[in-house]
Amino acid sequence: xxxxxxxxxxxxxxxxxxxxxxxxxxxxxxxxxxxxxxxxxxxxxxxxxxxxxxxxxxxxxxxxxxxxxxxxxxxxxxxxxxxxxxxxxxxxxxxxxxxxxxxxxxxxxxxxxxxxxxxxxxxxxxxxxxxxxxxxxxxxxxxxxxxxxxxxxxxxxxxxxxxxxxxxxxxxxxxxxxxxxxxxxxxxxxxxxxxxxxxxxxxxxxxxxxxxxxxxxxxxxxxxxxxxxxxxxxxxxxxxxxxxxxxxxxxxxxxxxxxxxxxxxxxxxxxxxxxxxxxxxxxxxxxxxxxxxxxxxxxxxxxxxxxxxxxxxxxxxxxxxxxxxxxxxxxxxxxxxxxxxxxxxxxxxxxxxxxxxxxxxxxxxxxxxxxxxxxxxxxxxxxxxxxxxxxxxxxxxxxxxxxxxxxxxxxxxxxxxxxxxxxxxxxxxxxxxxx
Numbered sequence: 001x002x003x004x005x006x007x008x009x010x011x012x013x014x015x016x017x018x019x020x021x022x023x024x025x026x027x028x029x030x031x032x033x034x035x036x037x038x039x040x041x042x043x044x045x046x047x048x049x050x051x052x053x054x055x056x057x058x059x060x061x062x063x064x065x066x067x068x069x070x071x072x073x074x075x076x077x078x079x080x081x082x083x084x085x086x087x088x089x090x091x092x093x094x095x096x097x098x099x100x101x102x103x104x105x106x107x108x109x110x111x112x113x114x115x116x117x118x119x120x121x122x123x124x125x126x127x128x129x130x131x132x133x134x135x136x137x138x139x140x141x142x143x144x145x146x147x148x149x150x151x152x153x154x155x156x157x158x159x160x161x162x163x164x165x166x167x168x169x170x171x172x173x174x175x176x177x178x179x180x181x182x183x184x185x186x187x188x189x190x191x192x193x194x195x196x197x198x199x200x201x202x203x204x205x206x207x208x209x210x211x212x213x214x215x216x217x218x219x220x221x222x223x224x225x226x227x228x229x230x231x232x233x234x235x236x237x238x239x240x241x242x243x244x245x246x247x248x249x250x251x252x253x254x255x256x257x258x259x260x261x262x263x264x265x266x267x268x269x270x271x272x273x274x275x276x277x278x279x280x281x282x283x284x285x286x287x288x289x290x291x292x293x294x295x296x297x298x299x300x301x302x303x304x305x306x307x308x309x310x311x312x313x314x315x316x317x318x319x320x321x322x323x324x325x326x327x328x329x330x331x332x333x334x335x336x337x338x339x340x341x342x343x344x345x346x347x348x349x350x351x352x353x354x355x356x357x358x359x360x361x362x363x364x365x366x367x368x369x370x371x372x373x374x375x376x377x378x379x380x381x382x383x384x385x386x387x388x389x390x391x392x393x394x395x396x397x398x399x400x401x402x403x404x405x406x407x408x409x410x411x412x413x414x415x416x417x418x419x420x421x422x423x424x425x426x427x428x429x430x431x432x433x434x435x
Contacts (some may be wrong), residue, residue: 051215051217052075052076052078052123052216053071053078053246055078056079057080057081057083057087058083063087063143064079064144064146066373067147068149068344069149069246070151070344070373070395070396072152073152074125074126078122080121081116081118081119081120085118086116086138087115087136088112088114088116088137089111089112089116089124090111090112090113090137091104091110091132091134092110092112094110095137096140097140101133101145102133102135103132103147104132105129105132108130108132111134115138126150132149133147134146134147134148151352152352182206184200184208184209185208185209185210186200186208187210187211188211188214188267189213190214192274194274195210197277198277200277200278200279202280203281203283204259204283205256208254209254210247210253210254211251212252216249216269217269218247218270219243219247220247220255220265220277221265221266221267221268221375222243222263222265223241223243226241226243226268226377228272232271232276233265235261236259239259239263242255242377243376244375244378245344245372245375245380259281260281261281263280264277268375310334313327315337316341321341321400328407329407330409331386332384332411333383333384333408334382335406336379336380337371337379337381339374341376344375344396345374346372346394346395347369347382347392347393347404348360348371350368350369353370359392360392361391362386362391363388363408366388366390369392384406387409389408391404392404
């Protein structure tokens, strides 16, 4: 039976008076499973070190927001009902009108929240990796269906690996100005001020790195279309919005500001808690502008690598989902993936998270990278320091053959080019492309 949205107050009051507690919690009249835990605690009160992911339930599309998330084993998802009618969360195939609306890894017991009243919450901790698809018992017919991709736990040493593979001095921008200018750091916290500093002033071409020092995920979004209050997001005219996706505890996100002006950004999950920051971008210094305009035959090889152009890969919802699917760059060059689709995607070359190990390849000694969820309009950059062949995939859509490849040549391209080598590839790279 679908709950109507008119006259719900009187009906709900009468139902609660006449119905046993367990029947009110579950439309089937059966008590919920003992493992399911209903709690009024907020996400900030989690007792474990793992972050708690927030999914909002609404009466209008999208009814689960976000409706697709990626987490790690041992992490918890909390569903919060922001609507005016009751909703629920279950992944029990036996109760779904359409079997495809409920998916579970083999051997995992289904969970069920029962009715979550307006303002209520439900938490579930995912202890097994795999793909989970869940639905609302009342509104499955309205396509109130969501999905959780649970990945194996990340290595404990991942923060140090990030520091080694992406040093602060590494080129992360397409211009020499951005590479040479210092990277400014903004820390994300769970308490006020949630962005520290909340306002920062930089020059055009500089990069800001947001570091999540909290215990829950945060984000950095400058997209007026996604803000609850238009004033929480500001962009100079003609500048495209940017978004980090979810930045997990210990994670980082970088963005280079190339256009002067005023930028105001927010956390998609905590905008209501006034997690808002601002960046004032001034013109690039005159010396830097002159440096860009100057050309000198005495430029050192290391300096020429700093101005190597950024390579772009566009992400789409339809095939080919990575465009182009294969690119060729030189060591030290950066690739930026931009999500131009309408659902979240990701970029990873970590075999531990791949269904098919052949979808993740990298040279010996190179550390794996993982973008996390890249929301629509968002982007992710990675600098490739080691020559060789890299194969990467989307953790959500690997089964749809969302796989791409990067061929990285040695930085000294002249040394890698023999006589007649017109394509600029070394022999090893050319054989890798031919495979």
